[in-house]
Amino acid sequence: QVQLVESGGGLVQAGDSLRLSCAASGGHFSNYAMGWFRQAPGKEREFVAGISWGGGSTSYADSAKGRFTISRVNAKNTVYLQMNSLKPEDTAVYYCAADRAGTHWGRDANEYDDWGQGTQVTVSS
Numbered sequence: 001q002v003q004l005v006e007s008g009g010g011l012v013q014a015g016d017s018l019r020l021s022c023a024a025s026g027g028h029f030s031n032y033a034m035g036w037f038r039q040a041p042g043k044e045r046e047f048v049a050g051i052s053w054g055g056g057s058t059s060y061a062d063s064a065k066g067r068f069t070i071s072r073v074n075a076k077n078t079v080y081l082q083m084n085s086l087k088p089e090d091t092a093v094y095y096c097a098a099d100r101a102g103t104h105w106g107r108d109a110n111e112y113d114d115w116g117q118g119t120q121v122t123v124s125s
Helices: none
Strands: 003-007 010-013 018-025 033-039 046-051 058-060 068-073 078-083 092-099 119-124
Touching: 003 092, 018 033, 018 092, 018 119, 033 068, 033 078, 046 068, 046 078, 058 068, 078 092
Parallel strands: 010 119
Antiparallel strands: 003 018, 018 078, 033 046, 033 092, 046 058, 068 078, 092 119
């Protein structure tokens, strides 16, 4: 079992930036592909960004391209999501997820094995 703990959410204004962190424990983080998802009230969970186990490959939702950057530091067992130019429509609970096989860092949530509890991001206009 892998434990994932997100942090860094908060209330910001449109145009501001936030950096989310996801700390992993209980497994072999450097072997895992990781993803960030979000879920807004009344909406389905959606993919935001993913990163390969070594960090050399990333993927992004169209809504995140050019504004968000996913990265990881395996020595710290942590994956990050840098979010710039935030918009009110980015308001959601953000979740990180781990694919222990290390083979999937895309938008299919069913491919991920472990999930964190989420961190709230609220962007005011």
